[in-house]
Amino acid sequence: MLWQIALYILLVVILFAAGFRLLRKHEKKNRQLQISKKLEPYLFIMPAFLLLLLAFGYPLVNSVLMSFQNYKLIEPGKVYFNNFANFKNLFSDRDIGLIMRNSFVYVIASVGMQFLLGLILSLALKKKFRGRGVYQAIVFLPWAFSAFVIGLMFRWSFNGEYGVVNDLLIKLGLITEKIAWLGTPGLSLLVVILAMIWMGVPFFAIMYLAALQSIPEDVYEAADIDGCGAVRRFFAITFPYIKPTVIMTLLLRTIWVFNSFDLIVVITGGGPANHSQTLPSYMYTRAFSGYDFGLASALGVVLMVILAVYAVIFLQVTKYNKAGDF
Amino acid sequence: MKKKLVALMLCVMMFIPLLPAGASGVQLRFIDVSPSPARQEYYEKTFAKFREETGISVAYESVPWDDAANKLTILGTSNQLPDVITTWAGWLGQFTAAGWVIPLADYIAGTEDQYTDTVTKLVWKGEKELYGNVYTVPDGMMVKGVFVRKDWAEEEGMDLDPKKGWTYSEYFDAVRKFTNPEKNRYGTSFRGARGAFDPLFVYLQTLTGGRAYADDGSALFNTPEAVAAYETWNGLYLDGNAPKDAINWGFIEMVDNFTGGLTGTLINDSEVAATCITSMKDEQWMVMPMPESDVDGKIYNTVNSPYAYSISASSKNPDAAWQLIEYLTRPDNNIEYCKLTGLIPIKKDVGDDPLYGPDGYYATFMQQLNDPRLVVPCAFGPFSYTDMHQGMMHEEIQKYLLGQQDAKTSLGLVAGELEKRMKQYLADNPGSAVEQPKSLSEE
Numbered sequence: 001m002l003w004q005i006a007l008y009i010l011l012v013v014i015l016f017a018a019g020f021r022l023l024r025k026h027e028k029k030n031r032q033l034q035i036s037k038k039l040e041p042y043l044f045i046m047p048a049f050l051l052l053l054l055a056f057g058y059p060l061v062n063s064v065l066m067s068f069q070n071y072k073l074i075e076p077g078k079v080y081f082n083n084f085a086n087f088k089n090l091f092s093d094r095d096i097g098l099i100m101r102n103s104f105v106y107v108i109a110s111v112g113m114q115f116l117l118g119l120i121l122s123l124a125l126k127k128k129f130r131g132r133g134v135y136q137a138i139v140f141l142p143w144a145f146s147a148f149v150i151g152l153m154f155r156w157s158f159n160g161e162y163g164v165v166n167d168l169l170i171k172l173g174l175i176t177e178k179i180a181w182l183g184t185p186g187l188s189l190l191v192v193i194l195a196m197i198w199m200g201v202p203f204f205a206i207m208y209l210a211a212l213q214s215i216p217e218d219v220y221e222a223a224d225i226d227g228c229g230a231v232r233r234f235f236a237i238t239f240p241y242i243k244p245t246v247i248m249t250l251l252l253r254t255i256w257v258f259n260s261f262d263l264i265v266v267i268t269g270g271g272p273a274n275h276s277q278t279l280p281s282y283m284y285t286r287a288f289s290g291y292d293f294g295l296a297s298a299l300g301v302v303l304m305v306i307l308a309v310y311a312v313i314f315l316q317v318t319k320y321n322k323a324g325d326f
Numbered sequence: 327m328k329k330k331l332v333a334l335m336l337c338v339m340m341f342i343p344l345l346p347a348g349a350s351g352v353q354l355r356f357i358d359v360s361p362s363p364a365r366q367e368y369y370e371k372t373f374a375k376f377r378e379e380t381g382i383s384v385a386y387e388s389v390p391w392d393d394a395a396n397k398l399t400i401l402g403t404s405n406q407l408p409d410v411i412t413t414w415a416g417w418l419g420q421f422t423a424a425g426w427v428i429p430l431a432d433y434i435a436g437t438e439d440q441y442t443d444t445v446t447k448l449v450w451k452g453e454k455e456l457y458g459n460v461y462t463v464p465d466g467m468m469v470k471g472v473f474v475r476k477d478w479a480e481e482e483g484m485d486l487d488p489k490k491g492w493t494y495s496e497y498f499d500a501v502r503k504f505t506n507p508e509k510n511r512y513g514t515s516f517r518g519a520r521g522a523f524d525p526l527f528v529y530l531q532t533l534t535g536g537r538a539y540a541d542d543g544s545a546l547f548n549t550p551e552a553v554a555a556y557e558t559w560n561g562l563y564l565d566g567n568a569p570k571d572a573i574n575w576g577f578i579e580m581v582d583n584f585t586g587g588l589t590g591t592l593i594n595d596s597e598v599a600a601t602c603i604t605s606m607k608d609e610q611w612m613v614m615p616m617p618e619s620d621v622d623g624k625i626y627n628t629v630n631s632p633y634a635y636s637i638s639a640s641s642k643n644p645d646a647a648w649q650l651i652e653y654l655t656r657p658d659n660n661i662e663y664c665k666l667t668g669l670i671p672i673k674k675d676v677g678d679d680p681l682y683g684p685d686g687y688y689a690t691f692m693q694q695l696n697d698p699r700l701v702v703p704c705a706f707g708p709f710s711y712t713d714m715h716q717g718m719m720h721e722e723i724q725k726y727l728l729g730q731q732d733a734k735t736s737l738g739l740v741a742g743e744l745e746k747r748m749k750q751y752l753a754d755n756p757g758s759a760v761e762q763p764k765s766l767s768e769e
Contacts, residue, residue, distance in 0.1 A: 073399050073400070073403055074399065074420050074423075074424060074710055074712075075424075095721075159571065160569055160570060160571035161510075161569050161571060161583070161588055162586075178569075178570075180569065180570030180571045180573070181571075182571055182574050183518070183570045183571040183572070183573040183574045184570070185728060188574075268574065269519065269520075269574070271519060271573070271574045271721075271724060272518070272573045272574055272724045272727075272728060273721050273724035273725045273728055273730065274721060275728075285716070285717065286713075288395075288396045289395075289712060289713055289716035289717060290712070290713030290716075290717065291399055291712070291713070292713065
């Protein structure tokens, strides 16, 4: 433990030393004054930077270190480096393929639908109509609920025997036999995806509504004079204007959804037989049922790499830097 | 003046937490791992009485059962466990290995005869065998039974007599008879999620005389006969005698669906009786003993305490902590607690309460505890298996139920992992031996 802290402090010192060296390199004349001026912004951000280092930096470095260690909470005296053993165990897990696939299906389906429905909702709410405020408050409500409450709501609604969903489907004549939503592979993940969509649509709608309201009306008026149709208006004016918001919300929401596991734990517990398990929920299970923090950290590192690669590719592909330029 | 008064009051309030908690100056921390409003009320009331009598104050803490193992592990690792902790037998291997709880044999010495045989001959004997000392005092005793829909049995013309008992074959027949999806009735509250392997493990041990491992640590519950028994047990689900959702059922769903009228039988502990008493009519339910083995006619049944009191190694006042445990298990307090939680008292001089008599709700459980054919089969082992219990044990069953692997593979994977850990334990602990089944007739 002590050497980990020492290593961490050394890392921080190296970072600062590099910063100062960079500063010194560029300063020759009026050295004293110049250095003070150059240092000024760094001194201002120093408290926040130190807090960030403490709150995020240390756990991050520590979790990367732990991913290369035999670190079981129930064996506190047996912590040692085991090279890539945790990663080897992780990728030799019989269910890791299924869990990876679940993770991607879960993220793509839920973020995709949240985006689509959120966009439609925001376009619908852009126009003023009677009772818009009340309607807006109702549709934005799911965002205010805790994931635990939403999880319980969906768990009971989709209960195979007593759930309201089966009851409605039978009454509507759409099914003749009860469906075991939570006990059937595929369907259990679908229920979690539906819950996530229901919870996340308001976020997209709120963000897009704000972006839509910032588009100048005269641009639309000019388009109307030019005889522009609704579809053309959307793709030529509306979408380019809200593109930076779209990119940012998609990026953030994908990362949030990918990292979330609360709904899964509450609704299905990852079951049956890991068919609704995703990487973060699996990480949670391994960390807090097996107390194997080494393996859980290895999973965390894999998650981090996937998300970092995704963020870089996404920002490149969507040309975020140029978004919003007209 | 007003300002000075307010300042003075604030100063006094700041210093209040620093004052000694009781006249004796000792303040204990107690953690409950299965909290409910009723339990909390009981404990807080009892702690208030304890403080009046001894001057020792006790702070009540709790953690929901689902998070309890995590929280206690984290507290144990950081040396911050409360003085008295409610533990579960399944954690004891981990807790004793990590040195988080202290031995209690010296405290108990001379008072053993106050406790029932189930405590001394089963629980404490088992702990001595596995961990070399006594580490817990049970909060109450629990034995399993088969909760049955009495009204359904009468409708089907079945003659179920708890005194006569039944075999596993008769039990399986009853489950099949109760199943009638058109009436929205299923034969059994099948457990497919966490804990699914527990009752199945006991059933498999009816084939092995209650043993789990050979002397060298090899698993005995992985034979072709055991695989066939595994198929029979899980066949109850596969043949439609339980709702399809049951693949994801844990304790709560099993009990809810029995008391709610969806299932006809439920294998569970005596604690469920408290729920049945409050949510079902007397003519709707009854308790049958656990079925007899089809092989040797013995009743293999787990007898344990749901939770037990232990003193943490980080306690600065272990003597005061023991005083608290003694107080909690004093006959009058223990029987009040047992009635609240559906347990059987641990002290001999409360055994004549009508609730536990031949006409009481707990009659079948008491009858099993006095049955000379009762054998307590072996547990999974003295090693830590929490990760398996919360993962592969039920996941492998689920994979079999979903048709993703055959019974031999499914059982073989769990048996193989348990065998590996048992052998490792024997290798790491020279002189240790595998657990043997126990009965009350043994000395």
